[in-house]
Amino acid sequence: MSGGSGKNLNLKLKVWRQKGPKDSGAFVEYDAPKVSEDSSFLEMLDQINDRLVLKNEEPISFDHDCREGICGSCGFMINGNAHGPMKNTTVCQLHMRNFKDGETILMEPWRATAFPVIKDLMVDRSAFDRIISAGGYISVDTGNAADANATPIPKPDADAAFSAATCIGCGACVASCKNASAMLFTSAKVSHLALLPQGKVERHERVDHMVAQMDAEGFGACTSTGTCSASCPKGISLANIAMMNRELLASAVMKREAAAGDGI
Amino acid sequence: MAAAPARPFFLSTIGKKYLMALTGLVWAGFVLSHMAGNMLILVSANLYNAYGHAIVSNKPLLFVAETVLILSIVVHVTMAIMLTLENRQARPQKYAMTPNGAKGSSLASRTMAIQGSLILAFVILHITTFKYGTYYETTVDGVVMRDLHRLVIEVFHQPGYVAWYVLCLLLLGFHLSHGVGSIFQSLGLRGDNVAHKIKKVSLAYGFIVAAGFLSQPIYVFFFNS
Ligand code: HEM
Ligand code: FES
Numbered sequence: 173m174s175g176g177s178g179k180n181l182n183l184k185l186k187v188w189r190q191k192g193p194k195d196s197g198a199f200v201e202y203d204a205p206k207v208s209e210d211s212s213f214l215e216m217l218d219q220i221n222d223r224l225v226l227k228n229e230e231p232i233s234f235d236h237d238c239r240e241g242i243c244g245s246c247g248f249m250i251n252g253n254a255h256g257p258m259k260n261t262t263v264c265q266l267h268m269r270n271f272k273d274g275e276t277i278l279m280e281p282w283r284a285t286a287f288p289v290i291k292d293l294m295v296d297r298s299a300f301d302r303i304i305s306a307g308g309y310i311s312v313d314t315g316n317a318a319d320a321n322a323t324p325i326p327k328p329d330a331d332a333a334f335s336a337a338t339c340i341g342c343g344a345c346v347a348s349c350k351n352a353s354a355m356l357f358t359s360a361k362v363s364h365l366a367l368l369p370q371g372k373v374e375r376h377e378r379v380d381h382m383v384a385q386m387d388a389e390g391f392g393a394c395t396s397t398g399t400c401s402a403s404c405p406k407g408i409s410l411a412n413i414a415m416m417n418r419e420l421l422a423s424a425v426m427k428r429e430a431a432a433g434d435g436i
Numbered sequence: 437m438a439a440a441p442a443r444p445f446f447l448s449t450i451g452k453k454y455l456m457a458l459t460g461l462v463w464a465g466f467v468l469s470h471m472a473g474n475m476l477i478l479v480s481a482n483l484y485n486a487y488g489h490a491i492v493s494n495k496p497l498l499f500v501a502e503t504v505l506i507l508s509i510v511v512h513v514t515m516a517i518m519l520t521l522e523n524r525q526a527r528p529q530k531y532a533m534t535p536n537g538a539k540g541s542s543l544a545s546r547t548m549a550i551q552g553s554l555i556l557a558f559v560i561l562h563i564t565t566f567k568y569g570t571y572y573e574t575t576v577d578g579v580v581m582r583d584l585h586r587l588v589i590e591v592f593h594q595p596g597y598v599a600w601y602v603l604c605l606l607l608l609g610f611h612l613s614h615g616v617g618s619i620f621q622s623l624g625l626r627g628d629n630v631a632h633k634i635k636k637v638s639l640a641y642g643f644i645v646a647a648g649f650l651s652q653p654i655y656v657f658f659f660n661s
Binding site for chain 1 (some may be wrong): 545
């Protein structure tokens with residue numbers, strides 16, 4: 173392969189090792205010699221793990237899947253920041269050239285009551301799945317696919333919905349928020365759907381149930397300091413949170429219950 | 437976990453933030469007008485006393501204002517305690533290294549509860565010192581009224597009181613510099629197009645309230661003997 177710098181780094185790693193949900197866990201130090209500047213952060217960890225396996229030690233567990241910044245599987249804290257120092261970047265897309273030779277890198281799992289640690293750097297994010305199940309969808313009785321142009325959507329709405337839809341559900345917003353709040357994630361889903369004609373139908377029930385689920389999972393509240401958006405690999409905007417707050421208020425004052433029977 | 441049932445608006449975290457924002461707005465408006473009115477201390481004793489007399493003479497207005505302010509601070513503090521506890525429970529295990537740099541939170545946002553607690557202590561002490569302080573009398577244009585000016589001048593000559601006053605008003609300014617911007621976000625009134633303006637308004641609001649209030653004890657302490 174061409175185009176790389178070909179330079180190597182010698183690093184020290186401090187990694188959170190925790191055998192399982194019940195284990196108390198602790199930091200363990202590792203040497204990471206000869207790390208290519210051109211490798212990704214996860215490739216660096218792969219190398220460490222190869223060595224650990226050869227020494228008959230337990231490799232470091234971390235979540236990953238696509239390794240191209242689109243699935244939302246990867247993510248942990250690097251030197252205190254979700255997904256590391258770069259903005260709009262997932263750990264799998266983070267390159268080692270962003271670190272300095274001789275540096276000590278500290279790695280910790282996302283920490284939140286709602287995200288219990290499974291092992292090492294891996295946490296259980298099924299709380300997010302339950303928020304989605306509570307209303308993050310559109311119920312449609314499928315028939316023939318409607319012609320795309322038959323449903324007019326104002327361009328600004330389409331753009332905002334599209335931006336919100338880029339959320340990959342990695343959990344960096346919760347991890348970086350000092351209150352472990354899931355407002356950015358939940359609001360991205362709420363506004364994505366509420367902005368589109370297909371999603372407007374269920375907008376009131378959706379926001380009610382998603383927010384109730386979010387609260388029940390034990391996430392904190394928003395203090396509008398914006399670490400979530402700053403840490404988000406997709407740069408999801410705080411404006412979504414404002415929109416979710418409006419949606420919940422609108423639901424509280426405007427929601428209508430279906431009448432019993434046929435509504436006559 | 438079973439699906440959570442939908443809850444009444446004000447029991448949700450978002451509903452609590454609406455209450456926080458509305459009550460914060462009431463107090464933010466009050467401190468600005470209180471600061472502006474008190475600027476009369478830099479003008480003349482008679483004007484200052486006449487202004488105070490006009491307010492306490494309007495009984496219905498005073499009753500409504502005091503009731504709204506007391507209810508607001510009670511709700512604000514209650515919500516502050518509830519939200520702060522919920523927020524702590526959401527992250528019982530701290531990070532070895534907290535988010536920092538561009539991905540970190542602001543000092544003002546991190547210390548809202550501490551600022552608020554000191555502000556509460558200040559508000560209570562402040563009311564005891566002035567509203568329920570020594571009652572001097574004076575006559576302005578033939579009308580007998582309370583000589584609040586004399587009390588204020590006395591108090592503002594005590595270095596300890598002035599130092600505490602300065603500290604608390606800096607904290608109030610700091611609280612507002614984050615809080616005013618938060619109001620817009622909590623009430624759902626912040627879009628991307630106005631976000632940077634709201635930040636400036638918030639900083640300016642905190643600065644103006646703190647600077648205005650601070651000018652009063654500092655002026656009295658150093659220049660009014
Ligand atoms: C003059 C008195 C006060 C004013 C003008 C004021 C103003 C505000 C404003 C405008 C906010 C932003 C609301 C929002 O987040 O949308 C706020 C937040 C807050 N205030 Fe106050 N406040 C005052 C007193 C207090 C007191 C006495 C306490 C507590 C003892 C307190 C604790 C808090 C806390 C903890 C927050 C942050 C809430 C959060 O973001 O979760 N404040 N305040
Ligand atoms: S592994 Fe898919 S986003 Fe990082």
